[in-house]
Amino acid sequence: DQQVKQNSPSLSVQEGRISILNCDYTNSMFDYFLWYKKYPAEGPTFLISISSIKDKNEDGRFTVFLNKSAKHLSLHIVPSQPGDSAVYFCAASALGNNDMRFGAGTRLTVKP
Amino acid sequence: NAGVMQNPRHLVRRRGQEARLRCSPVKGHSHVYWYRQLPEEGLKFMVYLQKENIIDESGMPKERFSAEFPKEGPSILRIQQVVRGDSAAYFCASSPGQTGRDTQYFGPGTRLTVL
Numbered sequence: 386d387q388q389v390k391q392n393s394p395s396l397s398v399q400e401g402r403i404s405i406l407n408c409d410y411t412n413s414m415f416d417y418f419l420w421y422k423k424y425p426a427e428g429p430t431f432l433i434s435i436s437s438i439k440d441k442n443e444d445g446r447f448t449v450f451l452n453k454s455a456k457h458l459s460l461h462i463v464p465s466q467p468g469d470s471a472v473y474f475c476a477a478s479a480l481g482n483n484d485m486r487f488g489a490g491t492r493l494t495v496k497p
Numbered sequence: 498n499a500g501v502m503q504n505p506r507h508l509v510r511r512r513g514q515e516a517r518l519r520c521s522p523v524k525g526h527s528h529v530y531w532y533r534q535l536p537e538e539g540l541k542f543m544v545y546l547q548k549e550n551i552i553d554e555s556g557m558p559k560e561r562f563s564a565e566f567p568k569e570g571p572s573i574l575r576i577q578q579v580v581r582g583d584s585a586a587y588f589c590a591s592s593p594g595q596t597g598r599d600t601q602y603f604g605p606g607t608r609l610t611v612l
Contacts (some may be wrong), residue, residue: 389539421603428501428588428603429540474539484542484556485601487532 388412389477391488399496403463406491408475411456414478419448419485420460423472432462442462465495500524501604502571503589509610516576516583518607522591529572530601531564534586546572579611 390409398404408411408418416437421429435442435449437456444447447462462469502521508592510516522529527548533541542556546566557564561579565573586608590601 391539394537419600424604428503428590428605430603431600434600476540484530484545484553487539487541489537489539 387489388415389475389486389488389491391473391475391491394489395492395494397496398465400467401464404460404465404469404493404495406460406462406473406475406493408458408460408488410458410477410486412477412479412486413456413487414479414482416480418449418451418458419476419478420447421449421474421476422485423490424475429474438472449466462493465493467495467497469493470495499603501589501590501591503604503607505541505609506605507608509612510579511612512580513578516579516609516611518574518576518587518589518609520572520574520589520591520604522572522589523593523602526591526593526602528592528594529566530592531574532548532588532590534588534606536585540588543574573584575600577608579609581611590594 419434420432422432423429433444433447435451440451451458472490474490474494476485478485500523529546531543534540544557544564545553561577563575586606588606590603592601
């Protein structure tokens with residue numbers, strides 16, 4: 386069961402523009418959401434997270450927005466840089482559960 | 498990747514052989530998680546362990562797969578009698594506390610290929 390969905394397998398943007406990566410979830414028990422970034426031949430690296438008590442969390446060029454009613458979150462990267470080119474995974478967890486559910490990932494390419 | 502070590506990085510096995518994947522967590526981390534990533538898919542949770550205890554193995558296939566995290570030494574994910582469908586990237590992650598509220602630090606993964 387795909388409880389966390391990233392419907393866009395790839396995204397290409399120009400350097401300096403905004404990148405918007407989207408993620409939808411189905412389990413209303415999820416209350417903590419994370420974004421991980423993965424380069425080839427490396428493991429995922431934590432990027433940013435948000436608790437369900439918030440609707441926005443910002444860290445430098447990265448902002449995550451959470452819309453609980455729509456069960457949707459998005460990651461905004463602005464301005465995008467070529468070094469941001471990677472696969473981005475959305476993940477979600479529920480209090481009391483031991484596992485995180487990951488989406489299938491979106492491959493972001495930032496063109497110089 | 499914050500110090501999580503996995504070895505080997507690449508492992509080739511023939512059908513029916515055993516595969517052993519090792520994971521050394523970040524120093525001081527007592528929580529270890531194993532994930533599997535099949536081609537074109539996201540990471541799927543397999544098992545969560547603390548030292549000498551399996552806390553949650555709800556994502557582990559019922560047969561042929563086992564995991565341990567001994568008091569001393571790395572965590573081991575063991576796959577017996579491998580089949581082609583076991584070919585995947587296996588990632589280990591560690592955290593200082595329980596998942597969901599503590600960031601998990603991932604290792605570089607072991608890519609298993611079953612011939």
